[in-house]
Amino acid sequence: MLKSFLTSGLIAAGLAATSASLASAADAKGDWVRPNGASKIRISSCGASLCGKLIWLREPRNDTQNPDASKRERPLLGVQIVQSMKPTDQAGQWKGKVYNAEDGKTYTGFIKLVSSDELKLEGCVMGGLICKGETWTRAQ
Template identity: 45%
Template sequence: MTMPIPKLSHALLIAAALMSLPARADSTGEVIGRWRDSDGVSEIAISRCGPALCGKIVWLKQPHVDRFNPDPKLRERPLLGLQVLSDFKPDASGVLTGTGYNPEDGKSYRTTLSPKGPDTLEIRGCVLGGLVCDDDLWTRQR
């Protein structure tokens, strides 16, 4: 004959079992780091900015200014140090979505960040509600 286990013991056993389950991975953590674009001309550092992620240009093969910016007052600012990724958060499907600024045309686009392995990140910028998109594969820098 077995002795009944008190309710407190049941609660402790359940809590211990739940704590032993693997934690759900933070999808934002996979993209934090330094990334080089596919052309090898720039590197972007992606980090936490409050509850979201952002990215700044931290290396350029050749220094440039923001010459295509729609605001004439900003066309002489250096690209080095410029924040080009803003407000990236997981959407309902878990894809990181935010705004990407493209210094090559001075425009901002709805952008997604999708890890394609530990050292590859797909960047996809879209216009017209996603009808026209362009993507690039970035490589993690160590």
């Protein structure tokens, strides 16, 4: 009987952990504001991944730093800056690509749900040795 109780408890704990991990993925979805308040990014599903596009800019401008000259006249509004983020083995963390419109480069990127209202984004070079990031807050 004790063995049956322990087994049931382990199964329930496993299901709870799976549900929590799925809830975390859903919680990363939504609208996020950069710390400087200059832009909002909408994180949503794109297939089995998470992606994020610019949905608001304090000062709308074009993608002038893009290495592809044919894209330099396009408005940044609507551009996908968080690309193909897939879950890692760390809870609440995804890895993919991040496009930085300020320098026109795409970096290896990570997003991590810090809390229900904070999402940390990092762009990395040299295989993740050097990373720079910021923490976004959920838009109200």
